[in-house]
Amino acid sequence: MDIHAPVISVPSQLAAELDRLGDAIAELSAQLEAATARLLDLIREFDARGGWNTGFRSCAAWLSWRVGLDPGAARERVRVARALGTLPLLAQALARGKLSYAKACAPYCTSWLGSSARSRLALLRRGRIRAWRLVEPLRSVRSA
Numbered sequence: 001m002d003i004h005a006p007v008i009s010v011p012s013q014l015a016a017e018l019d020r021l022g023d024a025i026a027e028l029s030a031q032l033e034a035a036t037a038r039l040l041d042l043i044r045e046f047d048a049r050g051g052w053n054t055g056f057r058s059c060a061a062w063l064s065w066r067v068g069l070d071p072g073a074a075r076e077r078v079r080v081a082r083a084l085g086t087l088p089l090l091a092q093a094l095a096r097g098k099l100s101y102a103k104a105c106a107p108y109c110t111s112w113l114g115s116s117a118r119s120r121l122a123l124l125r126r127g128r129i130r131a132w133r134l135v136e137p138l139r140s141v142r143s144a
Contacts, residue, residue, distance in 0.1 A: 030097025037084075037095035044081040080105040 043063065046052065052062035060074040069077065084091040084104065093099035 029100075033097045033100055034095055036101045037091060040077065040081040040084055040091075040094075043077055044085050047078055047081065076105065 043059070047059040052059040054062075056062040056065065058075075058078070060071065060078045063069055063074040063077060064071045067074075080101075084094070090099065090104055094101065094104045
């Protein structure tokens with residue numbers, strides 16, 4: 001799918017301001033992705049060294065408690081951090097801001113669901129797994 005920028009006629013001064021604003025958004029987004037990569041490096045090291053093993057059941061449980069992440073999001077971060085430890089090129093692209101966290105984690109965020117997850121990737125990315133669990137039984141009842 002090609003994504004094209006819309007053609008809009010705007011005064012040159014406004015266009016220049018909007019270009020600068022767009023550049024600032026892109027730059028900050030790259031910085032956020034680089035910071036996320038650093039965070040995942042720290043999570044991976046903390047997990048590998050057992051820093052969470054002070055009464056918590058897992059690194060994700062500790063992360064949820066310490067940082068306030070939703071438990072599911074914490075498990076995802078730990079899972080992605082571990083995976084990126086074995087994929088240096090992907091980890092480097094994330095660290096340089098050339099790859100978004102969503103793209104870096106896509107193969108690992110749904111792998112625990114098995115092959116059926118690939119067809120529901122968009123649904124899962126939007127955090128609607130609960131809705132899928134509710135709808136799927138209804139579909140099977142209707143098709144019977």
